[in-house]
Amino acid sequence: MNMAYTRRTKDQLAARVAQDIFDGAVVNLGIGQPTLVANHLPAGREVILQSENGILGMGPAPEAGEEDYDLINAGKQPVTLLPGGSFFHHADSFAMMRGGHLDICVLGAFQVSATGDLANWHTGEKDAIPAVGGAMDLAIGAKQTWVMMDLLTKQGTSKLVQECTYPLTGIGCVKRVYSDLATLECTPQGLKLVDLVEGLTREELEKLVGLTIAA
Amino acid sequence: MINKIARSVADALAGIQDGATVLIGGFGTAGIPGELIDGLVEQGAKDLTVVNNNAGNGDTGLAALLKAGRVRKIICSFPRQADSQVFDGLYRSGKLELELVPQGNLAERIRAAGAGIGAFFCPTGYGTQLAGNRETREINGKQYVLEYPIHGDVALIKAERGDRWGNLVYRKAARNFGPVMAMASKKTIATVHDIAELGTLDPETVVTPGIFVHQVVRIERVATQAGGFKKAA
Numbered sequence: 001m002n003m004a005y006t007r008r009t010k011d012q013l014a015a016r017v018a019q020d021i022f023d024g025a026v027v028n029l030g031i032g033q034p035t036l037v038a039n040h041l042p043a044g045r046e047v048i049l050q051s052e053n054g055i056l057g058m059g060p061a062p063e064a065g066e067e068d069y070d071l072i073n074a075g076k077q078p079v080t081l082l083p084g085g086s087f088f089h090h091a092d093s094f095a096m097m098r099g100g101h102l103d104i105c106v107l108g109a110f111q112v113s114a115t116g117d118l119a120n121w122h123t124g125e126k127d128a129i130p131a132v133g134g135a136m137d138l139a140i141g142a143k144q145t146w147v148m149m150d151l152l153t154k155q156g157t158s159k160l161v162q163e164c165t166y167p168l169t170g171i172g173c174v175k176r177v178y179s180d181l182a183t184l185e186c187t188p189q190g191l192k193l194v195d196l197v198e199g200l201t202r203e204e205l206e207k208l209v210g211l212t213i214a215a
Numbered sequence: 216m217i218n219k220i221a222r223s224v225a226d227a228l229a230g231i232q233d234g235a236t237v238l239i240g241g242f243g244t245a246g247i248p249g250e251l252i253d254g255l256v257e258q259g260a261k262d263l264t265v266v267n268n269n270a271g272n273g274d275t276g277l278a279a280l281l282k283a284g285r286v287r288k289i290i291c292s293f294p295r296q297a298d299s300q301v302f303d304g305l306y307r308s309g310k311l312e313l314e315l316v317p318q319g320n321l322a323e324r325i326r327a328a329g330a331g332i333g334a335f336f337c338p339t340g341y342g343t344q345l346a347g348n349r350e351t352r353e354i355n356g357k358q359y360v361l362e363y364p365i366h367g368d369v370a371l372i373k374a375e376r377g378d379r380w381g382n383l384v385y386r387k388a389a390r391n392f393g394p395v396m397a398m399a400s401k402k403t404i405a406t407v408h409d410i411a412e413l414g415t416l417d418p419e420t421v422v423t424p425g426i427f428v429h430q431v432v433r434i435e436r437v438a439t440q441a442g443g444f445k446k447a448a
Contacts, residue, residue, distance in 0.1 A: 052318065053242045054388050069244035070387040076243035087387055089394040089422075090242075091326040094319030098339065122344075129303055130315050131295035137319030137339045171342040 005199035007150075007180040015040040017106060017148055017178045021047055025103040026096075028052065028138060031075040034106040034148050048084075050102060052134040054093050057085025074134065094134070097141025105142035107135065109149045109174075111164045114211055116174040116186035118147065119166035132169075139170035151179040151209065158209040160184070160191065181205065184213065219381045219431050220410060224254035227404045227430040231255065231369050236264040238325065238367035238396040239277065246389035248406050250434045251371040252276045261285045266325070266365055268318065268392065270294035270302035281305055290365065292318035317345060320362055322395055328364035329398025329427070337362045367400030374423070377407040378414075381428030382421045390422065397427040404430040 008016060014036035021027055021037070023045040029035050038060065041047050049058040052074045059080035062068070067078035081087075096102055111119040118139050121132045139145055149159055160177065176194070177184045182205055183194035192214045193202055206213050221227035228251065231237070237255070241247030256279055263286050270291050271278030278301040280286060289311060294302050305311035316324070317339050327335055336359035340346045350361040372393040375386035383405055385393055397403040405423075410433050 051388070053245070053391050068387065070246070070389040072243050072245055072388055081387070087385070087390055089390050090318070090322035090392050091395045094322050098319060098323075098337070127307070129295040129299075129306060130313075131293045132315055132317050132345065133293040134318040136317040136343060136345065140338050140341075141319075168343045 005181070005197050008197060010036060011040070013148060013178060013180055016183065017146065018042060020176075021045065021104060023047070026050055026056070026101070028097070028102055028105040028142065030105065030107040030135075030138065031133075032108050034108060035073070035075065037106055037148070050093075050096060051079070052093050052097075052138070054088050054090060055079070055081065055085065056088070057082045059085070094137050094141075097134075097137050100141070100143060102142040104144045104146060105138045106146045106148050107138060109147045109159065109177075110166045111159050111161050112147050112149075112174050112177055112186065113161055113164050114186060114190040115188055116172045117164050118145070118169045118174050119164040120147075120169050122167045124165075124167050135169050139173045144175045145170075145173050146176045146178060147174050148178045151181045158211075160209045160211060162211060181208070190214065218379045219425070219429060220379050221404070221430045221432045224250050224406075224432055224434075225257065227251070227432045228254045228258045230402075231258060231260045233260055234262045235260060235368040236266065236366065238365075238370040238392075238400055239265060239267040240370070240372035240391060240393045240396050242268050242388070242391040245387065246373050246385070246391045246393055247276060248371045248373040248404075249276050250406055250432070251373075251404060252280055255371070256280050256283055256285070259285075262287050264288045264290065266290045266321070266367065266396075268292055268321065269296060270299055270313075272296055272298045274301065278302070281311065284310075286311060288312040288314065290314040290316060290321070292316055292321050315345060321365070322392065324362055324365040325367075325392070325399045326395040327362075328366040329395060332364060334361050334363045336360065365399065367396065368402065370396040370400035370403040372396055372403065372405050374405045374407050376409040376411050376416065377405055377428070377431040378411045378416055378425070379431070380413060381405070381423075381425030381431055382416050383407065383423040383425075383428060383431075384416060384420055385422055394423050397423045402429045403427055404432065406432050406434045408434065408436040
């Protein structure tokens with residue numbers, strides 16, 4: 001099998017996610033890799049970013065020396081507020097998620113099942129200190145939950161699985177997986193291919209993840 | 216005359232009893248009532264249940280309260296941090312009980328307490344470890360878990376400005392848990408940077424009406440050269 005493909009870099013992956021965020025969308029970008037998406041939103045699209053700690057209309061990081069530690073994102077880094085932005089308390093913030101008011105949230109993941117179960121908060125190791133934050137609320141709250149991740153672990157194991165072995169964050173909540181090798185849709189019937197990096201075929205991808213992927 | 220302005224942090228905190236449930240506001244560097252937490256360490260109440268989004272950073276603030284052995288149980292969403300070593304040690308040695316709650320459930324359970332709700336069905340966490348063995352119910356084809364309110368004996372919160380009736384306004388993302396914690400507690404103590412003359416806060420912009428607040432203490436503002444606010448100690 002000749003697999004002469006090139007993985008998407010982290011920035012290319014962020015740009016791929018950003019390409020699908022529509023004009024006017026209200027979006028929550030999870031901690032870590034998903035925050036990169038903000039740097040790649042196509043010009044001409046007005047997108048409102050929500051931060052779970054009570055910000056709508058979140059802007060980029062401030063200039064050095066302009067940091068205001070009352071204005072931080074969910075990852076606790078200083079940010080700015082765009083014109084039109086607003087502040088609100090935590091119960092309202094999570095009402096925006098649970099109440100179905102957010103269009104899209106983008107999260108990282110340890111594992112995603114073919115039908116969209118998500119595991120991203122706990123590796124299940126016995127001595128690990130658990131921490132969940134807003135992951136479970138975000139996963140089930142937004143109109144669309146997208147996952148952004150490398151398709152394989154460093155050991156080469158697929159993070160797309162038939163059934164999650166790590167503790168679950170939410171059931172059947174992931175709609176799309178954007179990865180370094182392909183974009184896939186999770187459906188009640190299983191995985192469906194959206195796109196692939198150049199040089200990779202659907203059959204090769206099926207072998208890599210060990211799951212059937214509908215064209 | 217109604218006057219909720221306390222002369223000092225120590226005066227405001229007097230009367231907090233052993234075994235109390237203490238709701239503490241703040242998220243990251245924003246809205247942490249550091250002076251009140253330090254005051255609680257001084258005040259000496261023990262066997263506390265603390266409700267906060269996190270479980271302390273470094274060796275100061277909430278971490279110092281934990282280190283002093285005053286806390287029996289912590290209810291939070293995100294205890295694990297790069298510098299949560301005090302919590303980590305106590306938790307691993309079994310000296311501190313942890314109730315881990317998804318962040319939105321934490322906020323809504325606190326809000327429910329303040330709003331007089333007996334319990335509510337919430338979709339977050341359904342089918343996960345964190346739903347425990349609580350009752351579940353299918354409502355209109357969707358699955359929910361029964362969640363109970365979190366009441367506080369005391370809430371310690373940080374606001375920007377307040378008056379002698381206890382009306383509060385906040386600053387930017389420092390609002391976070393303050394408004395719901397104020398509602399949910401028998402006694403709410405707020406620090407502010409400015410005490411406003413009664414009638415000078417714009418009534419249209421009061422976020423927490425004074426009915427939810429019992430003591431207001433003025434604290435110094437720590438400004439950076441940029442005019443922002445320094446990382447809380």
